[in-house]
Amino acid sequence: MxxxxxxxxxxxxxxxxxxxxxxxxxxxxxxxxxxxxxxxxxxxxxxxxxxxxxxxxxxxxxxxxxxxxxxxxxxxxxxxxxxxxxxxxxxxxxxxxxxxxxxxxxxxxxxxxxxxxxxxxxxxxxxxxxxxxxxxxxxxxxxxxxxxxxxxxxxxxxxxxxxxxxxxxxxxxxxxxxxxxxxxxxxxxxxxxxxxxxxxxxxxxxxxxxxxxxxxxxxxxDPEGEHGEKLPDAHSFQVPDEWGILGHLVRSELLLMWRNRRPRHYLLLSIFFSTFYLVLMLSSGDVFGGVAFPALLGLFASGGFALNYGQLMFCWDAANYQALITRNIAFHTMVRAKLIVLRTSCLLLFLLSLPLFIALRPDLVALHTAFLFYNVGITSALIMELATRNKQRLDVTQGGGFFNFEGISARHMLWIIPTALPPVLFLQAMHESPDLGLTILALIGLGSLIFTEPLTRYFARGLRIRKHTMVEGFTVHAR
Amino acid sequence: MHVEFNGVAKTFGSKRALDIPSWILENGDVVGLVGSNGAGKTTFLRILLDLVHADRGQVLFNGKDVRRQSRWRAQTGAFLDRSFLIDYLTIPEYLDFVGATFGLTRKQTSEALEPFASFLPLSKVDRRRLIRDLSTGNAKKVGILAALFITPKLIVLDEPFANLDPPSQMHLKQILSELAADPERSMIISSHDLGHVTEVCGRITLLHAGEIQKDLQTNTDTLAQLHAWFKEEGVVSAT
Structure with a gap:
């Protein structure tokens, strides 16, 4: 396979x-x-x-x-x-x-x-x-x-x-x-x-x-680290003790993505997409007509990071997965922390790209907002479903440039279909009442947040069931 | 605290890695796990920590299968190798993280670490250096410290003395002996260093080709017995 x-x-x-x-x-x-x-x-x-x-x-x-x-x-x-x-x-x-x-x-x-x-x-x-x-x-x-x-x-x-x-x-x-x-x-x-x-x-x-x-x-x-050369300082931040292990897991996820090359590349490229690249896309006026293109733009503008980074979640932890699962940490808490990161990333990218939508394409602001809710509610859940099935070790210290497809399988490539196709088809079907279509899309996303707890339990159960195959996959290159 | 291996067997391909009909760790036991390379020591520990799925049998922690419940994790401190560390964190970040898994605040974590200052003086380490930039020996000290400072009921260590400098080995032996004095605490220490392990452990389990060859209480003759066994086993293996 x-x-x-x-x-x-x-x-x-x-x-x-x-x-x-x-x-x-x-x-x-x-x-x-x-x-x-x-x-x-x-x-x-x-x-x-x-x-x-x-x-x-x-x-x-x-x-x-x-x-x-x-x-x-x-x-x-x-x-x-x-x-x-x-x-x-x-x-x-x-x-x-x-x-x-x-x-x-x-x-x-x-x-x-x-x-x-x-x-x-x-x-x-x-x-x-x-x-x-x-x-x-x-x-x-x-x-x-x-x-x-x-x-x-x-x-x-x-x-x-x-x-x-x-x-x-x-x-x-x-x-x-x-x-x-x-x-x-x-x-x-x-x-x-x-x-x-x-x-x-x-x-x-x-x-x-x-x-x-x-x-x-x-x-x-004069190799690095020798002859008194100082290693880089690890910039850090604290989370309140009251947030407990959940806060520490969120913090670790943020430090992971900043201190390792490949996840950092994914982060920077997502920001790049939601800013500079978005300017080009939005400036192109009606060159890209129809419903599909604006829908994909909406999906990626706020969900780009969740889609790129999120689908490899847990693989990022491959080198230290055993440090997590032999500790007193419930799978449920691990999933919650990752969902918080994914959903917050959607909100932050939404806020980052909102001024561009307002300035360049005010007619797409409603679409952008609808996709924020859709990404927070539905896309994050779909991505988590994919992520909990990952079992290939990744070298996070390698860059995330072209040709680095380590850990990416056909499933990751094809996952864009169930993620992107339903909203695009739905908006296409609603093209005569676009506002109603966007409102329904936003409500679906928002409504799905009600199911956060059962979804978290479902993902945690999946992690528990696949625990041994994940550990085996994550350690296979380390031996 | 009671750990029990019941008919546990594991094969990798056609190679039998472990076959333990019965093995019990009682409250207060400090067991040294010894054996040649490939004897099954690490597989033994990984099955105990539910990192490897046994082909048959079960490991019971206080009567409950470790695969079916996870309460054992709240009572266990383990360090097998570098993958038990989170290498993109600094030492204080990692120790705070481990403390938080047991509900400790940063201040409580700091207090809990104080008794181990002789083993890894945190005041002297570069607090901004990432764990992945540490030497093998220092990284190992961090891992061992993270397994010990939460004062768990069960301590599981794989080759804790390897890669440590002599003063650190002495400090570690002293710390382990002090922790072993608690009758409510049990330990399993896998090691190739027969001298250290017979010094620290009150019981030795000798594995060979995945099977338990000997399970003996340590006394003044144990080291010599083990040396004799390994010498003979080495000759047999060579022939």
Missing amino acids: KARQGRFVRVLVGFLLVYAALVLVTLGLFFDRFSMTLLPDVPPVEIVNQSLVAAFITLFFLRFLLQKTPRMKVVPYLHLPIQQHRLVTFFQTASLLSVHNIYPLFFFIPFWMRFVVAGDSIEGNLMWIGAIILLILSSHFANLLIRGILRRQVGLFYLLITILIGTAYIDEVAGVGLQQRMSGFMFSDLLSGSATSLVLFLAWAFFVMVASTFHLARSLS
Whole structure:
């Protein structure tokens, strides 16, 4: 069964990768059709030129969240009689074969061939694509360098990137468009045959490549935690004693998701979806018409975290599950704590994304609110049903980036059908009375809260019944 | 407190891991569980703690099957390996968590830990360091401390002396001896260190290939008897 699930996931991932590549190639080749709907009077090359800086900053943010550094790959080879600089060079070079470097080319090369090469200056055309490649390389090595430097100060990075994106947003909203003009100027300059920007890009790429390579080599000869280097402080918070073990379980869940890479990635990506990505979705106006798309948007805007993180609950505890079940903790209390976390996450994401709905799509505020209740009542329960059936150990210290499907089976992929399909179909059926449909949806969600206690008992019973198979599954990789 | 193994058997694939027709732990018993690698010691403890489902038989805690009720967990402190820790917590966070499972406030937890200060001086540990960043020995001390400070009726420890430095081993022996003085408390300590285990435990259960070979009260000859048995068993195994 496991092998079949693994094959299914691999086939699905393969399909999604090919599909994404085809989408990018198509977008590159037929960008004019897309740009015509947004800015009909501006040539495609100009639109892309003006957006490149913003695009690369956004891609860098995703890269920082998801891309791994080669450091841990080098470590197992250090004892071999191979010179360290050869290892560093090899793994730095090998790290270039990353989806973050390859996938942008699926868009840029077809776009370049179709729209840029048509221009007059051959040198300019070559310098343009050269600059794109240099920017991808710079982004790659800058990520390795910054991750290496900030590995103990991730909070600082998030602060800096937030300031950067915030500044860009203000620049855009205030109508200054400085980064757009700067981006447009640099790439138009290249197309006209001037090499000034290319030299700048080249110098920057060379600098970050050398600096990241040097930093990697240095970090290998001075391993973390040694030579008096201080380990990061564990920021913590207390819960009142009166909350008892329930409060401690909720606190542990929060600390788990913040102190371990993969759950933290899920958390940050959910916040990313409910803010920046949501802006794009909501700004697209009626491009995505019908009922299904707004319904899915409503489902994920407040329930994104519950859906992503929640379905792997208990797997997150795999490494310390025995610490929980041999202690004086009732399964009922464990389920309650997790339900509190899931439901609270829906409320918090709802509040976080509410201003965006109010500002960009006030007509969808009612839908957003209805889905809050639906997610709190129904989605959380469906997710808990899935979570209590998990029995595969997860390495929470690994990132949650692309291709990390550890612990995700066909069931997890297909769970979206019973979770998302009923509300979408229901709203479709009620499309002539949308307000009534949303009210019923909200009432169903709210009403299901009455069944919290019997549901909690049901989930606790499931955990009790599957206790031994879960322990076996959670410890199988640890032996 | 009374623990009873009744016809407990477990196989992994075709390998028999445990076959215990009968074994009883009475109130106040301090049992050392010894045996070679693969003798079934850890399986024995894991079945006792209801982490492994026995193929047949049952473990009774005060007359109740450990699989059918969970009240035994309120009276048991156990540490088998690192998976008994919550490694993304700091030491104080983890100990507070364990205290809370027994209804203790942070202050009460802190007071309950005081008698164990010689074993793990919390005033000297880095309170902000996560358990996963601790050395094997220090992590083990945290696990043992978490099993002991709640002063349970039943203490279950797997290889508690391994990876500990000599002073910590001495402190632990002293603590276990003091805890064993309570006639209401029982202990099961699995160990390869025959010296330590015969020093601390009043009774030794020797496992071999999943079966109980010997179950004897400790006396001045026990250590020599065990050495002789292991020497002979080693020769037999080698041939």
